[in-house]
Amino acid sequence: MSIDKVARVAGVSTATVSRVLNGNPGVKPLTREKVLAAIATCDYQPNLLARQLRTSRSNMLLVLVSSILNPFCAGVVRGIEEEAEKNGYHILLCNSESRLNRESAYLRLLSGKVVDGVITMDAISCLPGLTALIGDSPWVQCGEGDPGYNASSVTIDNGLAAKAAVDYLVEQGYQRIAMINGDVRYLYASQREAGYREACEGRWQQVVYTESLEYQAGFQAMEQLLALPDKPDAVFAISDSLAGGALACAHQRGLKVPEQLAIVGFDGIPFGEITTPPLTTIAQPIHQLGVRSVQLLLERIDNPAMTPVYEMLPWSLVQRGSA
Amino acid sequence: MSIDKVARVAGVSTATVSRVLNGNPGVKPLTREKVLAAIATCDYQPNLLARQLRTSRSNMLLVLVSSILNPFCAGVVRGIEEEAEKNGYHILLCNSESRLNRESAYLRLLSGKVVDGVITMDAISCLPGLTALIGDSPWVQCGEGDPGYNASSVTIDNGLAAKAAVDYLVEQGYQRIAMINGDVRYLYASQREAGYREACEGRWQQVVYTESLEYQAGFQAMEQLLALPDKPDAVFAISDSLAGGALACAHQRGLKVPEQLAIVGFDGIPFGEITTPPLTTIAQPIHQLGVRSVQLLLERIDNPAMTPVYEMLPWSLVQRGSA
DNA sequence: CTGTTAGCGCGTTCAG
DNA sequence: CTGAACGCGCTAACAG
Numbered sequence: 001m002s003i004d005k006v007a008r009v010a011g012v013s014t015a016t017v018s019r020v021l022n023g024n025p026g027v028k029p030l031t032r033e034k035v036l037a038a039i040a041t042c043d044y045q046p047n048l049l050a051r052q053l054r055t056s057r058s059n060m061l062l063v064l065v066s067s068i069l070n071p072f073c074a075g076v077v078r079g080i081e082e083e084a085e086k087n088g089y090h091i092l093l094c095n096s097e098s099r100l101n102r103e104s105a106y107l108r109l110l111s112g113k114v115v116d117g118v119i120t121m122d123a124i125s126c127l128p129g130l131t132a133l134i135g136d137s138p139w140v141q142c143g144e145g146d147p148g149y150n151a152s153s154v155t156i157d158n159g160l161a162a163k164a165a166v167d168y169l170v171e172q173g174y175q176r177i178a179m180i181n182g183d184v185r186y187l188y189a190s191q192r193e194a195g196y197r198e199a200c201e202g203r204w205q206q207v208v209y210t211e212s213l214e215y216q217a218g219f220q221a222m223e224q225l226l227a228l229p230d231k232p233d234a235v236f237a238i239s240d241s242l243a244g245g246a247l248a249c250a251h252q253r254g255l256k257v258p259e260q261l262a263i264v265g266f267d268g269i270p271f272g273e274i275t276t277p278p279l280t281t282i283a284q285p286i287h288q289l290g291v292r293s294v295q296l297l298l299e300r301i302d303n304p305a306m307t308p309v310y311e312m313l314p315w316s317l318v319q320r321g322s323a
Numbered sequence: 324m325s326i327d328k329v330a331r332v333a334g335v336s337t338a339t340v341s342r343v344l345n346g347n348p349g350v351k352p353l354t355r356e357k358v359l360a361a362i363a364t365c366d367y368q369p370n371l372l373a374r375q376l377r378t379s380r381s382n383m384l385l386v387l388v389s390s391i392l393n394p395f396c397a398g399v400v401r402g403i404e405e406e407a408e409k410n411g412y413h414i415l416l417c418n419s420e421s422r423l424n425r426e427s428a429y430l431r432l433l434s435g436k437v438v439d440g441v442i443t444m445d446a447i448s449c450l451p452g453l454t455a456l457i458g459d460s461p462w463v464q465c466g467e468g469d470p471g472y473n474a475s476s477v478t479i480d481n482g483l484a485a486k487a488a489v490d491y492l493v494e495q496g497y498q499r500i501a502m503i504n505g506d507v508r509y510l511y512a513s514q515r516e517a518g519y520r521e522a523c524e525g526r527w528q529q530v531v532y533t534e535s536l537e538y539q540a541g542f543q544a545m546e547q548l549l550a551l552p553d554k555p556d557a558v559f560a561i562s563d564s565l566a567g568g569a570l571a572c573a574h575q576r577g578l579k580v581p582e583q584l585a586i587v588g589f590d591g592i593p594f595g596e597i598t599t600p601p602l603t604t605i606a607q608p609i610h611q612l613g614v615r616s617v618q619l620l621l622e623r624i625d626n627p628a629m630t631p632v633y634e635m636l637p638w639s640l641v642q643r644g645s646a
Numbered sequence: 647c648t649g650t651t652a653g654c655g656c657g658t659t660c661a662g
Numbered sequence: 663c664t665g666a667a668c669g670c671g672c673t674a675a676c677a678g
Contacts (some may be wrong), residue, residue: 004655017656051656052654053671053672069397069398074391085428091415092414112372214593215594215596270392270538306513326672336648349647349650372671374673376655378654378672
C-alpha cells in the first residue's frame, strides 16, 4: 500500500506515480489513466509523513491559546481555521492554560518540523524560555503585539478602545468608574488599563484584578467592588465574560442596571447579546483577527526574511442596554 | 543540524546519538556525556517528522468537533488535552462546523499517518463517506455512541437523563412542557427527545428544532413556543446555551422564571451558574468524557484488535433557580 | 557497549 | 514523456 506497489500495478515507475499524484504536467494521458486506475484498485493513500519529510513542509500551523473556553479565543480560532483551510493548512491547537511545560512541548513541534509556523494568543512574551523555543520560526502574535520580537502581530488598539469605553461612561454622567482587569502580564491587559487610567485622570479610580476570565471571576470581582466603602456606579470589565459575572452579581444584589450600576464589557462575543440587559461592549473584529493572522503567517512562511508587520484592526463601541 | 552532524562532533555513530536521544539503556556514561555535549554545542533539535516516519507513530490525536464555540465541546477538549499530554500526545483540532470537505481533509490525516487515531464529537455516523475515510483506524466517539461501527464510545445515558429532567418538571407540577431540540441527526438529540416523549406520555407535547446550539437559536425557539395558542409553562432545552437563549426571551417578555415559565437545560456548563435565575440542568461529566475518550483511544492504538467498549458515565440533575 | 547497514515512503534530479 | 537512483533524518537489527 505504498507508492511502489501502485507503480508495480500500473506498470510504471514510482516517479510517474508521484507525478500523477502531484498533478505534475507532462504525463501522457494514457499513462495517467493507468496510474489512476492502479491507485483506485490498491485503495492507495499517500503517506503524508514521508511527503512532509521529503518536502520539508508540513502544511500545519500551531495555534497557542490560553484557554479555549474563552469565547473570544474560540472565535479567533474559527477565523484561523477558515483561512488555514482555504490555503490547504491544518491546525494544531494547544490550549495552554498557561502551563509552561505544555506550551514548550507544543513549541518543540516547531523545531521538529511538524508545524510550519505558530500563532500565539497567549502572554508568551513574558516567558523568555518560550520565545527561545520559537527561535526564528515563522511567528505571528494575535490579540496582543510585543514589537520586541521578530514576529508580526495582529491586534486592535487596546488603549484607545478602552479609553473610548470609559469616555462613554463619563459622558453618560457616571462618577465612580471602576475597572475589572485580568492578568496584567498580558500586554493587552496593561494597555487597556492605561486607557482606563487616561480616561479617568483626575477622577475616582479603582481597579480589581482577577485570576481568570471566567464568569465566576467577574462575579467575585464585583463583590469586592461592592464591599468598598465608596462603591462604584459603573464598571468597565476587560472581557464580556467578566462583565457577565459582574452583571450576575448586580442582579443578585438587586441593583438596577444601568440605573444604579452601569457595565461595559470588551470583546463583543455572542453571549453579550442575551444577558439582561444586553452588554454594552467594545467589539473586536474577532473573526478577522484570526484570518489576518494566518495571512501574515503564510507570508512569513513563504518569505522568512520578511520584516514583521504590526497590524491594527478597527474596533467599535457597541451600545446596548447595560450602560 | 541533523543527527549526523552531532555524531561527527561527538565522534560517535548516529546510532549512539539516537540511543542517547531516546534514553536507551546501554550507553557508557562517558559516551553519553560526549553526545549530550555535542547536542548542546550544535543546538541540535531532532526532526520529529523523520522519527515519526521511521517509527510509524506520530503521537498525535485528531479531535473532530462540531463547534469549538460550544462550551460543552470546549470543556471536553480540555479534558482530552489534559489526558493526552499525560501520555505524551498532541492534539490536532478540527472545528468542523459540519463542513464535509473540512472534515474529510482532516480525516485524510489518519490514512496519511499524521495522526494515530481520532476522537469524534460530531454526528459523523450520519455521513457514510466519512466513516469510510476512518476505515479501521483507531476511533472513539465522544458524547454520542453509534454501536454500528468498529469504534468505542464514551457517553452518558442521554435518554434516561432527559427523562429525569422532564420527570422533575412534572413533579414540580408543570403541565405543558415543551422541548427545544437541536439537529436530530445527532444521536444524542434523538435519544434525548425519546426521553422527553417517554416522560410526557399521555401529556401535552411540543418540540421545536433549532439549527444551531447558540444562544440566539434558543431565543428564537422560545419565541416560536410563545407564539403558540397553547403556550408552554415549562421548557426542556437540549443544551444550556439554548436554555440561556430561552431565558433571555422570557425576560424580554416579562415572564417570571420559574413561576410563569420553568426552564431546564442540559450539559452543566459554567454559564448556567450566572444566569438569573441560575439554570437547573443535567450536568454531564464534561472533563471526564474527554479523559476517558483518550484512554480508550490509546488502548485501541496499542491494541488495534481490541473490541469496542461502549462506556456510559454518570450524570446528575443539578437543581438551581430556573425550575 | 558501539558501529554498520538497511530501510520508513516519498519527491526529485538527471539520463534517456 | 518516463525510469533509475538518490536522499530527507531518523530508528532498529545485527554484528562485532
